[in-house]
Amino acid sequence: MTATDSAVREQLISALRDHDEDIADKWVRLQTEQEGLGAGIGEDELRVEADGLIAALLAGLESGLPAGRIVSSHPELRGTITELSLRRARAGGTPTATSLAVLSLKEVLLSIFQRTTRDAEELFQAALLINRLVDTAGVLSFDTYVASREEIISRQSRQLLEMSTPVVRLWRHVLAVPLIGTLDTARTQVVMESLLQAIQTHEAQVAIVDITGVAAVDTSVAQHLMQTVAAVRLMGADCVISGIRPPIAQTIAQLGVDLSEILTRATLADALAEAVKITGQPALPTGDAVRR
CATH class of the missing domain: 1.10.490.130 (Globin-like)
Structure with missing residues (x-):
């Protein structure tokens, strides 16, 4: 200076x-x-x-x-x-x-x-x-x-992601995450964190990931789903993917993504019935039984 x-x-x-x-x-x-x-x-x-x-x-x-x-x-x-x-x-x-x-x-x-x-x-x-x-x-x-x-x-974006991917308790020891829209890396992370925390809180044995509202599935989306399933299994719970519609099944097959080790069902109702069976609880009542 x-x-x-x-x-x-x-x-x-x-x-x-x-x-x-x-x-x-x-x-x-x-x-x-x-x-x-x-x-x-x-x-x-x-x-x-x-x-x-x-x-x-x-x-x-x-x-x-x-x-x-x-x-x-x-x-x-x-x-x-x-x-x-x-x-x-x-x-x-x-x-x-x-x-x-x-x-x-x-x-x-x-x-x-x-x-x-x-x-x-x-x-x-x-x-x-x-x-x-x-x-x-x-x-x-x-x-x-x-x-x-x-x-x-x-x-705020994270809060919106958390609100758009709620974890729902469907049955005793059974949770579900209904996905709507796209599934990217950021959203997958939020889904994992929310789902794993809910599994611990509710002592869940089965988690259902419902992709009925997912418009399209590509290699990236399939990879994110497999990561979520792997994380759920590490928590000691089983995972079921529901909402596999014919177009999505065809796309997954064409992409060569191997989901053979993952339990899948066409609808959320089918996935819930399977989840209840996995937990060893009494079978869900049929529609006729409910009406009676």
């Missing part, structure tokens, strides 16, 4: 320390005046954000870290920016508006710094330092917002 860089850094530290309230006021006012930057957050909350960010920025500059690493390596500053971004995301702000709100601090800092010196070189070096700090902060706020939204979307 050159003598000029060091002097400019000390001047910026002094400006933040001596004019912190003024900087916070100007930054809050700038956000409220420009539509969208405030993300619907109240002025009092914006002021709390401003005070926190300015204090963290001051601590980062005083830490002695190189200017290019202050935002990424200073825990307090990085945490403050991350929390600001997450708060804006929860309030419904966009990632662009959030990063622009952070970047608008640049204008305020430059205007305040001009009060400390009229030297053109110092002003130029100050602009470089402020740009580096605030630009990095803006990028971090954008990345944090996007990462948080991706996490939310991923969590």
Whole structure:
């Protein structure tokens, strides 16, 4: 760091320390005046954000870290920016508006710094330092917002998968998973986890995987089914696949997929009857017996 860089850094530290309230006021006012930057957050909350960010920025500059690493390596500053971004995301702000709100601090800092010196070189070096700090902060706020939204979307997608693949207790010691739609790797994982947990919880002896609602079966789907069957057997339970319609049976045969070691039935009712037989329970009543 050159003598000029060091002097400019000390001047910026002094400006933040001596004019912190003024900087916070100007930054809050700038956000409220420009539509969208405030993300619907109240002025009092914006002021709390401003005070926190300015204090963290001051601590980062005083830490002695190189200017290019202050935002990424200073825990307090990085945490403050991350929390600001997450708060804006929860309030419904966009990632662009959030990063622009952070970047608008640049204008305020430059205007305040001009009060400390009229030297053109110092002003130029100050602009470089402020740009580096605030630009990095803006990028971090954008990345944090996007990462948080991706996490939310991923969590919601998993919840939808779990809801779309319920494990149903059909009979004592007999469970069933009715599959509808496509069966990919992610869904297979959810099916396995839910089914294996249910087998343990209900002490199930037989699990029925019903593929009546699966539109088509290819090599990948067949492989996923075999993985599920293998996992169920490792839990000490038997597995029956039901819903093998003629087109699906023909496709499986053409693909050369060997399901000879897996118990299959055409309908869920047939699979349930077989499952009850496997558990050694009394046979299910026929339709006539039920009506009587």
